[in-house]
Each structure stands twice: as structure tokens, then as C-alpha cells.
Amino acid sequence: MIExxxxxxxxxxLPTALLFSARSMLEQDGVAALKLRAITRHAGVSATxxxxxxxxxTGLLSALAAIxxxxxxxxxxxxxxVQPRDVALAYVRFAIANPGLFTLMFRSDAIDRQDPGLRAxxxxxxxxxxxxxxxxxxxxxxxxxxxxxxxxxxVATLAIDGMLSGLIPADSPQTIDAFLEQVFR
Amino acid sequence: MIExxxxxxxxxxLPTALLFSARSMLEQDGVAALKLRAITRHAGVSATxxxxxxxxxTGLLSALAAIxxxxxxxxxxxxxxVQPRDVALAYVRFAIANPGLFTLMFRSDAIDRQDPGLRAxxxxxxxxxxxxxxxxxxxxxxxxxxxxxxxxxxVATLAIDGMLSGLIPADSPQTIDAFLEQVFR
DNA sequence: CGCCTTATCTTTACGATGTAAAATTTCTCT
DNA sequence: AGAGAAATTTTACATCGTAAAGATAAGGCG
Numbered sequence: 139m140i141e142x143x144x145x146x147x148x149x150x151x152l153p154t155a156l157l158f159s160a161r162s163m164l165e166q167d168g169v170a171a172l173k174l175r176a177i178t179r180h181a182g183v184s185a186t187x188x189x190x191x192x193x194x195x196t197g198l199l200s201a202l203a204a205i206x207x208x209x210x211x212x213x214x215x216x217x218x219x220v221q222p223r224d225v226a227l228a229y230v231r232f233a234i235a236n237p238g239l240f241t242l243m244f245r246s247d248a249i250d251r252q253d254p255g256l257r258a259x260x261x262x263x264x265x266x267x268x269x270x271x272x273x274x275x276x277x278x279x280x281x282x283x284x285x286x287x288x289x290x291x292x293v294a295t296l297a298i299d300g301m302l303s304g305l306i307p308a309d310s311p312q313t314i315d316a317f318l319e320q321v322f323r
Numbered sequence: 324m325i326e327x328x329x330x331x332x333x334x335x336x337l338p339t340a341l342l343f344s345a346r347s348m349l350e351q352d353g354v355a356a357l358k359l360r361a362i363t364r365h366a367g368v369s370a371t372x373x374x375x376x377x378x379x380x381t382g383l384l385s386a387l388a389a390i391x392x393x394x395x396x397x398x399x400x401x402x403x404x405v406q407p408r409d410v411a412l413a414y415v416r417f418a419i420a421n422p423g424l425f426t427l428m429f430r431s432d433a434i435d436r437q438d439p440g441l442r443a444x445x446x447x448x449x450x451x452x453x454x455x456x457x458x459x460x461x462x463x464x465x466x467x468x469x470x471x472x473x474x475x476x477x478v479a480t481l482a483i484d485g486m487l488s489g490l491i492p493a494d495s496p497q498t499i500d501a502f503l504e505q506v507f508r
Numbered sequence: 509c510g511c512c513t514t515a516t517c518t519t520t521a522c523g524a525t526g527t528a529a530a531a532t533t534t535c536t537c538t
Numbered sequence: 539a540g541a542g543a544a545a546t547t548t549t550a551c552a553t554c555g556t557a558a559a560g561a562t563a564a565g566g567c568g
Contacts, residue, residue, distance in 0.1 A: 152545080152546090168432060169432060170432040173524090173525065173526085174525080174526060174527085175524075175525065175526075176525095183546070183547090184546065184547050184548075185525090185526080185527085185547090186526090186527070186528085186546080186547075186548090187545080187546055187547075189527075189528090189546095190544075190545060190546080191545090194526075194527070195526065195527090244480070244484060246484055246485075247353060247354060247355040251485075278505055280490045280491070280502075281502060281505040281506045281508075283490055284478060284481075284487060284490050284491060284502075284506050285474060285478070285506045285507070287477065287481065288473075288474050288475075288476075288477035288478030288479075288480075288481055288506070289470060289473050289474035289477055290473075290477065291473075291477035291480060291481055292472065292473035292474055292475065292476035292477025292478070292479075292480065293469060293470070293473030293477070294473075294477075295429070295473075295476060295477065295480055296469075296472065296473055296476055299429060299431055300431075300436075302469060305465045305468055305469050306465070306469060317465075317466060317469075320463055320466040321466045321469050321470045321473070322470070323466075337516080337517085358553090358554065358555085359554080359555060359556085360553080360554065360555080361554095368517070368518085369517065369518050369519075370518090370554095370555085370556085371517080371518075371519090371555090371556070371557085372516080372517055372518075374517095374556075374557090375515070375516060375517075376516090379555075379556070380555065380556090
């Protein structure tokens with residue numbers, strides 16, 4: 139989780155404060171709420187205060203997406219997810235727990251996929267999935283990997299977009315988890 | 324495919340012309356290019372000419388998304404896709420052939436999912452997938468359906484976003500098709 | 509045929525957005 | 539202390555979506 143640090147510098151740790159504001163607004167009101175002026179307003183600074191740190195809005199959102207990929211890699215790491223099914227469940231659970239952030243991470247017109255920090259973070263997350271496909275024996279590893287990642291990513295995306303209402307139990311996290319375990323049996 | 328009709332009315336069949344402009348701009352420059360002023364400019368009318376027909380930008384884009392779902396339902400229809408694998412391949416092929424349109428169809432902040440025309444069209448498309456899960460015998464039909472749709476949707480989404488470069492052969496449509504058949508073996 | 513209602517389209521106007529440029533403030537370092 | 543660099547604000551501009559009001563042309567009806 140992000141937290142605004144003390145005030146070691148000029149006006150505080152503005153980069154972290156901006157990311158913190160952006161994330162809270164993101165989870166509250168969705169990706170549509172991620173306007174530069176709204177974020178800076180929420181952080182209590184002027185509209186152009188983010189430029190020296192992130193360049194432009196895309197840079198700021200790319201940094202936020204990188205945080206998302208770092209956290210996703212964390213919950214999929216081998217120490218937390220031992221079995222293949224654990225990795226799949228961690229992926230979907232992360233998406234359901236952080237719908238706005240997950241949406242941002244895969245929205246290519248709001249972020250810059252070439253951003254070095256973003257590339258590094260997303261690479262770390264995808265390595266967990268790649269290792270998973272490597273572990274399972276099969277004919278074509280690439281096809282296996284695409285199928286596995288596709289299933290995980292598709293279920294996560296559809297769940298976030300509310301496409302599975304009626305198909306997925308909406309009761310409690312426990313029943314959702316039980317249902318997901320059946321999907322990824 | 325959309326095509327601007329003759330000029331039976333005032334200035335022509337503007338609704339169709341606007342949808343035609345929007346679609347060509349969409350496939351040319353992506354979802355980010357779908358600005359109301361740009362679309363109307365492309366169609367040669369004033370910026371507010373779309374309002375009487377579509378209300379606002381969301382209405383126009385929802386109508387375009389509805390066209391997308393109609394075409395998706397078409398390629399997944401039983402007369403074109405007999406085996407379950409055919410339905411899956413049609414879904415992914417449609418996404419790869421119409422990346423911008425497919426992205427729009429699932430971008431919830433640009434369209435209105437409650438739009439009646441959109442609901443009808445998307446319902447028709449999803450019915451093809453539901454019937455597919457109904458055909459296959461299995462323990463929990465809902466879990467089967469979610470897993471199947473998720474895999475199909477995830478592979479399509481990841482392919483569109485360029486996430487599968489390196490995993491998927493980029494040579495020719497034939498090799499891509501062969502690869503996909505292996506994914507959905 | 510002539511008028512009148514209605515739908516279609518344009519003009520105008522307003523608030524909001526992203527960001528470039530210049531000015532201002534604040535920190536760091538010698 | 540004073541210079542230089544970094545951070546932040548002020549100002550300005552092009553663009554966006556759309557509401558309101560005016561202009562234009564079509565169809566219905568006498």
C-alpha cells in the first residue's frame with residue numbers, strides 16, 4: 139500500500155502524495171476519475187505540480203500501474219502461491235480486490251507500456267505466470283501459457299466489468315472463492 | 324459492415340454516417356480517437372449535430388458497440404460455428420480482426436451498458452456462449468461457462484493489447500489460427 | 509398551392525481538461 | 539550569506555463535451 143511520507147523536502151513527498159491521491163480516487167470512482175487536475179486538487183497542489191516528477195498524466199498513471207504490477211507479483215510470488223491453482227486464484231482475487239487499479243494496468247491508452255519502471259514491474263508479475271506454465275508438462279508450452287494466462291485474465295476482466303453477474307455468486311468472498319476454485323479446478 | 328446510405332432526408336443519413344466515421348477512426352487510431360468533435364468533423368457536420376440522434380457521445384459509442392456485438396453474434400452463430408472450438412475461435416478471431424471495436428465493446432466508461440439496443444445486441448452474442456456451455460456436460464455449468472468465456476475473452480484481450488508478443492506467432496493469419504487451435508484444443 | 513408544425517442542423521457560449529512557458533518560492537551547497 | 543538548482547505556482551492556450559438558442563428544410567394539412 140502507498141502512504142504519503144513525512145515532509146523531507148520542499149512541500150512534502152509530492153510524488154508519493156500524488157500517487158496516494160490518485161489511487162484512492164481510482165478505487166473510489168474508477169478510471170474515469172483519474173484526471174490530472176482532480177488528482178492535484180485532491181493533493182492540495184496546483185494543477186501543474188506533477189509535471190516535474192512525472193512529466194505528464196500518462197507518466198503519473200504509468201507509475202501507479204507499476205505499483206499495481208508490483209503488488210500483483212507479490213501475491214503471486216512462490217512463497218505465497220505454491221500450487222498452480224494458487225497463482226490463478228491470486229491473480230483473480232487481486233483483480234476483484236483492486237478493480238480500478240487492475241483496469242488501469244491493462245488500459246493501454248492511459249499508460250505508457252514503454253515506461254521503464256512499468257516494464258520492470260509488469261515483467262516481474264508475468265514471470266510468475268511463465269514459471270507456472272514451465273512447471274506443468276505439456277506439448278506446446280506457449281499454447282499452454284497463453285491458455286492459462288488467458289483464462290485467468292479473462293475471468294478477472296469479466297468479473298470486474300460485472301459481466302458475470304448471475305453466473306458468479308455475489309454473496310460473500312468465501313462463496314466467490316469456492317466458486318473460483320471450481321473454475322480453476 | 325456499415326455504409327452511409329443515400330440522402331433520403333435532410334442532410335443525408337447522418338446517424339449511419341456518424342457511425343461510419345466513428346468506426347473508421349476507431350480502427351485507424353484506436354479508442355482514444357473517438358472524440359465527438361473529431362467524429363462530427365470527419366463526417367462534415369457541426370460538433371453538435373449528433374445530439375438529436377444519439378444524445379451524447381456515450382450514446383453514439385453505445386450504438387457503435389451494439390453493432391460490434393451484432394457482428395460478433397453473427398460469426399458465433401450456429402450456422403457458422405458448429406463445434407465448441409469454432410465458437411471460441413470465432414470470438415478470438417473477431418477481436419483480432421476488429422481490435423478497436425472489441426476494446427470499445429468492453430470499455431465500460433465509454434459506453435452505457437443499460438442502453439436498450441446495446442443490451443439486446445450483447446445479449447444475443449452471449450447467448451451463443453451460454454448455449455455452448457449448456458451443450459457440454461459437466462458438474463457445475465456456471466463454473467464451466469465462466470471458465471470457457473474467461474479463457475476466450477482473456478486470450479482475445481491479451482492478444483489485442485499486444486501482451487502475447489513473443490508467445491504467439493506473429494507471422495501470418497494461418498499460423499496464428501493454427502496456434503489458437505492448439506490453445507483451444 | 510401555402511402555411512405551420514416538427515425534426516435537423518448550426519451558431520454561440522460555458523465550464524473543464526492537459527500542458528507549455530514564465531515567474532516565484534524554497535531548498536542545498538559552498 | 540549568496541549563488542545555483544529544484545519545486546511549485548501563475549498564466550495562457552488549444553481542445554473537449556454539451557446546453558441553449560437560432561436558422562433551415564422537410565412533411566402534413568387546410
